[in-house]
Amino acid sequence: MRTLANFGDGGPGPWILFFPLIWALVIGGGIMLLRRTVWRGRRGGPWRQPTVENGSPIAVLGHRFASGEIDEDEYWRRLSVLNEEFGRSAEGRGV
Secondary structure (H helix, E strand, O other), X not given: OOHHHHHHHOOOHHHHXXXXXXXXXXXXXXXXXXXXXOOHHHHOOOOOXXXXXXXXXXXXXXXXHHHOOOOHHHXXXXXXXXXXXXXXXXXXXXX
């Protein structure tokens, strides 16, 4: 009895072992393509607003400055006000 689908009698022979490998490469390539294009949009992309991990007003102000919503002068002016209320100055007052 010969193996690999009657190799000597005109069967596919050892080439039949490459078909599962080819299918694995095709499926893996499809998954990689989906991860790089379609599925990336669900996690966030350049069109989606970034979420603020730290909900403090100082962190929100920093994100607004980094995204270009406010200019440097407005950032420093607002930061000085926020530092009085939420920053290091507020720690000593027991707030």
